[in-house]
Amino acid sequence: MRLSLTAAYGGRYSRRLQHWWTALIVTSVACFAQRPQNPLAGDPDAIAGGGAAFRPYCTPCHGIRGEGGRGPDLTHGVYSAGDKDSDLFNVIAHGVPGTDMAGFASELSQQDIWRIVAFIRSLARHDVPAMPGNRAAGEKLFWGKGGCGACHAVNGKGGRLGPPLSRIGRERSLAFLRESVLTPNSDVKPQYATVTAVKRDGTKMVGIGSLDNFTVQITDAAGNDYSFERSDLASSTRELKSLMPDDYGRKLTAAEIDDLLAYLVSLRGAEAAR
Numbered sequence: 001m002r003l004s005l006t007a008a009y010g011g012r013y014s015r016r017l018q019h020w021w022t023a024l025i026v027t028s029v030a031c032f033a034q035r036p037q038n039p040l041a042g043d044p045d046a047i048a049g050g051g052a053a054f055r056p057y058c059t060p061c062h063g064i065r066g067e068g069g070r071g072p073d074l075t076h077g078v079y080s081a082g083d084k085d086s087d088l089f090n091v092i093a094h095g096v097p098g099t100d101m102a103g104f105a106s107e108l109s110q111q112d113i114w115r116i117v118a119f120i121r122s123l124a125r126h127d128v129p130a131m132p133g134n135r136a137a138g139e140k141l142f143w144g145k146g147g148c149g150a151c152h153a154v155n156g157k158g159g160r161l162g163p164p165l166s167r168i169g170r171e172r173s174l175a176f177l178r179e180s181v182l183t184p185n186s187d188v189k190p191q192y193a194t195v196t197a198v199k200r201d202g203t204k205m206v207g208i209g210s211l212d213n214f215t216v217q218i219t220d221a222a223g224n225d226y227s228f229e230r231s232d233l234a235s236s237t238r239e240l241k242s243l244m245p246d247d248y249g250r251k252l253t254a255a256e257i258d259d260l261l262a263y264l265v266s267l268r269g270a271e272a273a274r
């Protein structure tokens, strides 16, 4: 009787102990992933390892030295995702839905992600020059003389031919935005390819869209959507070139371009309130 009681107690005890261990392991794993501080912060080997992992995975959008491109400049030492190491960890692991930033949790180990966070921290420079240009003047140009609003929407207002720009200041580097305005053809995403359809009566339609063996889809400058059977058309073509005017560098002064860029950089979406 006494023996079996001990056995029962012992069994319960060890089971409880097991729960504790499981709980401890689970929390320490969770802590490792979510702790606000990088466990590898400042470690020179981790920084070198992070740089090596950054090269193949991240440079296509963030540049060789993290200076940005299609993705934001990571050298400013301030991040829209937040100030903590865990904020950087989370954005690298899980990405930002609806943007070009995919999550890397399935390709990179947690350890590798912390190494990359250590690398990104090592890039921070604190001599970031102030932006030239006047944001309010840029906003006026955007909707007025520049005619940008005819094709681009900001916070639901504006055209549909070009991509919405409500949070473009968060998504791209300044250099990439400048290039987008001055040389639109330098980097055109496939969904903004130019599609041209000529009807049998000679009517020509140009817009963004897509085309397969049988049909053509076009959104025109006024934002109307059209779909045609290719067999009903005289011709239909698709070119990876931008419908955005490529003469802003001549139509606008250098100061006006700076104003426009100051406006674009300020467009950071709802998160701007943080």
Ligand code: HEC
Residues within 6 Å of the ligand: 054, 057, 058, 059, 060, 061, 062, 070, 071, 072, 074, 078, 079, 080, 081, 082, 088, 091, 092, 096, 099, 100, 101, 102, 104, 116, 120, 167, 170, 171, 172
């Ligand atoms: C296909 C392009 C692309 C690739 C590849 C890419 N990123 Fe990004 N990244 C972006 C974009 C775009 C954003 C901005 C997302 C947003 O709108 O908040 C971003 C945001 C980030 C941010 C947040 C910056 C901030 O200010 O909050 C970090 C950190 C980051 N990326 C790190 C990485 C790392 C590390 C890799 C490689 C493992 C990587 N990215 C690969 C495009 C990319």
Ligand code: HEC
Residues within 6 Å of the ligand: 142, 146, 147, 148, 149, 150, 151, 152, 161, 162, 163, 168, 172, 177, 180, 181, 184, 185, 187, 188, 189, 192, 208, 221, 242, 243, 244, 245, 248, 260, 264
């Ligand atoms: C006739 C339509 C049209 C006008 C006008 C126009 N754009 Fe565009 N814009 C586009 C299209 C289409 C694209 C996508 C293809 C490309 O990258 O060039 C684009 C792309 C962009 C991009 C890159 C967006 C990204 O996701 O990287 C920026 C920034 C931009 N435009 C800003 C401007 C500004 C600023 C003006 C006014 C000075 C302007 N656009 C005027 C059609 C237009």
